[in-house]
Amino acid sequence: MMATTHALWGMMLALPVLAVAPEFAPVAFVAGLVGGAAPDLDLYTGHRKTLHYPVYATVATVPALAAALVAPSATTVALAVGLTAAALHAVSDVLGGGLELRPWEGTSERAVYSHYHDRWVRPRRWVRYDGAPEDLLLAISAGAPVIATADGFVGAVAFSLLAVSVGYSLLRKPLAGVAERLVGRLPASLLPYVPARYRGT
Numbered sequence: 001m002m003a004t005t006h007a008l009w010g011m012m013l014a015l016p017v018l019a020v021a022p023e024f025a026p027v028a029f030v031a032g033l034v035g036g037a038a039p040d041l042d043l044y045t046g047h048r049k050t051l052h053y054p055v056y057a058t059v060a061t062v063p064a065l066a067a068a069l070v071a072p073s074a075t076t077v078a079l080a081v082g083l084t085a086a087a088l089h090a091v092s093d094v095l096g097g098g099l100e101l102r103p104w105e106g107t108s109e110r111a112v113y114s115h116y117h118d119r120w121v122r123p124r125r126w127v128r129y130d131g132a133p134e135d136l137l138l139a140i141s142a143g144a145p146v147i148a149t150a151d152g153f154v155g156a157v158a159f160s161l162l163a164v165s166v167g168y169s170l171l172r173k174p175l176a177g178v179a180e181r182l183v184g185r186l187p188a189s190l191l192p193y194v195p196a197r198y199r200g201t
């Protein structure tokens with residue numbers, strides 16, 4: 001799934017906070033956005049392994065949510081929403097495609113790494129690849145309620161993320177070829193710094 005889809009779903013997790021404790025809504029939206037997007041910062045080192053914790057992050061949401069409910073504060077609410085967004089990201093990666101540059105070809109059996117099971121979880125391919133029409137639909141389904149209910153600035157951020165999603169969806173397939181050609185022109189000494197999916201491995 002697109003990083004923007006994950007970010008928007010993270011922001012959507014802040015909507016219940018907006019409904020019941022609006023004073024914490026701003027921090028919840030930021031936490032949801034950051035928590036939803038952050039796992040993909042491992043793109044350059046052990047993608048979908050280093051910062052993806054489908055089991056541990058999910059388990060950690062229980063005490064985090066309990067703490068936010070029992071002792072609501074900016075810190076506990078941010079932790080609860082951020083952790084839930086990160087857990088949702090890691091778990092939902094299972095429903096997407098594999099790690100390869102062209103996930104629509106379905107050649108990779110690696111969706112996300114489960115540190116608990118100590119192995120890769122295979123992709124279910126409900127969302128065939130990042131930027132697929134069904135991925136864009138997921139982004140819209142999370143972005144629309146955020147835009148409809150959040151105030152101006154948060155709504156504008158969500159709208160921008162949706163705009164990027166639309167552009168990425170349109171360019172995703174041609175971009176795979178462009179990336180490969182660009183990497184092909186890099187000096188060999190730089191190749192270790194390029195994510196594996198672009199190196200054709």
Ligand SMILES: [Zn+2]
Nearest residue numbers: 039040048093
């Ligand atoms: Zn991810």
